[in-house]
Amino acid sequence: MGLPMRFLSPRPAVKNHGHPHTIKLKLHDMGQLFNSMDPSPFIEKDLDDDAEEFIVSWAQEISSDAPIRLRVYLEQWPAEAPQDLIRTAVRNYFAHRARITNLEFKGLLKQGRTSLFIGLGFLSVCLVLSKVLLGSDTGTWAAVAREGLTIAGWVAMWRPMQIYL
DSSP, X not given: OOSOOEEEEEEEOSOOTTOOEEEEEEESSGGGGBOTTOOSOGGGOOBXXXXXXXXXXXXXXXXXXXXXXXXXXXSSOOSSOOHHHHHHHHHHHHHHHHHHHHHHHHHHHHHHHHHHHHHHHHHHHHHXXXXXXXXXXXXXXXXXXXXXXXXXHHHTTHHHHHHHO
16 A cells, blocks of 8 residues: 555634535545555545545534535645546545445335335234134143244344334
8 A cells, every 4th residue: 555644633624615624634645545456547436445434434523514625635746736636536436435325225225115014914924823823722832822923923023123213
């Protein structure tokens, strides 16, 4: 990876063009910001894992509706001015990450609906079997079987409840 990144902790800046929060990264060169294993051009590259983790962790501590500025300091300035390239690459990366997260969330909700229907069906079958097969029997084994079927039905509801709660 080369030289280590130095992260400067963000501190609220004086209101500057609507950006009260600035996250600062000090890098040796622009390549440290990006994942070196990604062969894509810079504007499509993944961010370096450490840089991403740092940016996201500090951004999570700031109110979700507050504007955030990312300021990158480079010790070694490239031949071409990197401001637009870095700005575009970071925006593209986080926009892509937001789309992926949204798709994952929709997939989780779909899985939750499917699990809910299966769980409700299984719970219903267990409760019906409990009433039909063991409804009036008062023996010990009948009570154990009745409770076992009830518990099994509710255990089937575990995953949908976990997803939705």
